Amino acid sequence: MIGAWDAHGDTTPFTAPERKHLVQSLERDAGAGHLFLVHTGADGGGPVDVYVDEPIPDDERERLVPLEGAFLLAVPTGALVVGGVEHYRSSSRPTMGRHDVITVPPGDYLLRCYRQRNEELAPRSERELEKMVGRSDLRYYDRLNNFGCLTGGLTLLLFPILVFPLGWQLALLITVIVFLAYFPILEQLRKRDPRYRRLHAIVPEFRIRHADPVWVFELRALGDRSGHRGGSARYAE
Numbered sequence: 001m002i003g004a005w006d007a008h009g010d011t012t013p014f015t016a017p018e019r020k021h022l023v024q025s026l027e028r029d030a031g032a033g034h035l036f037l038v039h040t041g042a043d044g045g046g047p048v049d050v051y052v053d054e055p056i057p058d059d060e061r062e063r064l065v066p067l068e069g070a071f072l073l074a075v076p077t078g079a080l081v082v083g084g085v086e087h088y089r090s091s092s093r094p095t096m097g098r099h100d101v102i103t104v105p106p107g108d109y110l111l112r113c114y115r116q117r118n119e120e121l122a123p124r125s126e127r128e129l130e131k132m133v134g135r136s137d138l139r140y141y142d143r144l145n146n147f148g149c150l151t152g153g154l155t156l157l158l159f160p161i162l163v164f165p166l167g168w169q170l171a172l173l174i175t176v177i178v179f180l181a182y183f184p185i186l187e188q189l190r191k192r193d194p195r196y197r198r199l200h201a202i203v204p205e206f207r208i209r210h211a212d213p214v215w216v217f218e219l220r221a222l223g224d225r226s227g228h229r230g231g232s233a234r235y236a237e
Helices: 016-019 023-029 126-133 135-166 168-189 195-200 203-209
Strands: 001-006 035-039 048-052 065-066 069-073 079-084 099-102 107-116 215-222 230-235
Touching: 016 023, 023 035, 023 230, 035 069, 035 107, 048 079, 126 135, 126 203, 135 168, 135 195, 168 195, 195 203, 195 215
Parallel strands: 035 230, 048 215
Antiparallel strands: 001 035, 001 079, 065 107, 069 107, 079 099, 107 215
16 A cells, blocks of 8 residues: 655554554544555555646656545645555654655645556656667667576576486576576676666666656645545556
8 A cells, every 4th residue: 555644744653453453544544634545456666756736747647547536635734755654653664854755835635646557658758768878779788688587587497408317406406506697697798798888877777767657646735625535545457
């Protein structure tokens, strides 16, 4: 589960009985507007984009599917946190740094949640990356990585090949040694490739920083909270 809440709101840790029925405790706080809760149906990982009183760009909206409902979320101190709900009202939650808190105008918001429609689509930033490093170089980098991973996986086929002539114990030992040695050797070979080194210094960080969001939260300021309720949304495949 992931959620959004006021970083300096109710920071009282859940009691032992509340932790025992954690989902019910979270739903109670969500219903009161202290927390917006998303049941992701998975690990909930991935980037989250947050739009506050501004429209979601059309090219991003095309890739999104809305989850049902619009929910009241109170952010009385203007310090909004979006993250895993294991940190919400937890006795062991980490100290929030400046990169963990979104500063918004204090007040009440109406929140709508969207999910990436298809995570297999190429990120929108890939075109920009191609312009930066060159299409042929980017294909070279990805081809080398894909080939390396594929070949590494194929080393496991040594076991069924060797098991009959050598016996399972020796076949397993050889397979494990080859598999564990393969990736360090591959890394050393890559380090000797100036073209790969140059691309590796750019491509992974760029893709992480410009990854398309898995989730999007859209917040609209409310002048009057009457008629609005908090709650939770659930993602279903």
